[in-house]
Amino acid sequence: AQSxxxxxxxxxxxxxxxxxLRCNYSSSVPPYLFxxxxxxxxGLQLLLKYTTGATLVKGINGFEAEFxxxxxxxxxxxxxxxxxxxxxxxxxVSGMSGANSKLTFGKGITLSVRP
Amino acid sequence: DxxxxxxxKHLVMGMTNKKSLKCEQHMGHRAxxxxxxxxxKPPELMFVYSYEKLSINESVPSRFSPECxxxxxxxxxxxxLQPEDSALYLCASxxxxxxxxxxxxxxxxxGTRLTVL
Numbered sequence: 228a229q230s231x232x233x234x235x236x237x238x239x240x241x242x243x244x245x246x247x248l249r250c251n252y253s254s255s256v257p258p259y260l261f262x263x264x265x266x267x268x269x270g271l272q273l274l275l276k277y278t279t280g281a282t283l284v285k286g287i288n289g290f291e292a293e294f295x296x297x298x299x300x301x302x303x304x305x306x307x308x309x310x311x312x313x314x315x316x317x318x319x320v321s322g323m324s325g326a327n328s329k330l331t332f333g334k335g336i337t338l339s340v341r342p
Numbered sequence: 343d344x345x346x347x348x349x350x351k352h353l354v355m356g357m358t359n360k361k362s363l364k365c366e367q368h369m370g371h372r373a374x375x376x377x378x379x380x381x382x383k384p385p386e387l388m389f390v391y392s393y394e395k396l397s398i399n400e401s402v403p404s405r406f407s408p409e410c411x412x413x414x415x416x417x418x419x420x421x422x423l424q425p426e427d428s429a430l431y432l433c434a435s436x437x438x439x440x441x442x443x444x445x446x447x448x449x450x451x452x453g454t455r456l457t458v459l
Binding site: 268330 | 432450
């Protein structure tokens with residue numbers, strides 16, 4: 228069984244400020260972890276993923292995330308927010324195969340960027 | 343081609359209508375998915391097809407009927423829907439999860455915005 232916790236529903240930052248979106252997971256098998264972004268009236272776009280290997284993962288648009296097994300966390304960061312980063316962000320977890328291969332999403336968090 | 347396409351983009355239908363949503367991918371993926379997403383909520387899995395066979399049905403009402411005619415196409419047939427079925431319907435595809443090296447990265451289409459009157 229797998230689950231994802233994204234605390235809070237809304238994060239607001241100033242343009243140029245650090246973005247930190249938190250994600251904690253629970254998984255009975257080694258997890259695969261994903262961050263997806265959804266812009267208004269669009270589908271989901273993969274920002275980055277962790278499967279195996281290096282725990283610091285770099286994605287598109289300057290985002291990165293670090294897999295910390297001891298903390299069961301996969302927080303998303305970006306050093307400097309841009310207005311175009313305003314969107315809904317979903318953290319998701321899956322296992323490798325069988326019933327665990329289903330993608331389980333967190334409830335999502337809305338990022339607002341103030342000028 | 344790393345794109346999943348969905349048609350139509352928008353659909354308005356009455357409760358007695360029959361309509362279909364279409365999804366297409368040409369990435370050679372053998373797993374395809376339908377999700378339903380309400381506003382400000384995460385996607386909810388409805389169906390999974392693996393090698394053109396239905397492998398997961400998340401207890402979806404029978405007024406939703408999926409079909410996978412071939413490895414590139416996925417349809418969702420709609421009949422006698424209710425207003426609460428209004429939502430964004432997302433299609434996704436991935437490498438089949440049956441292979442040990444697969445990590446189930448799902449590629450999503452832009453969705454069909456469905457309104458049931």
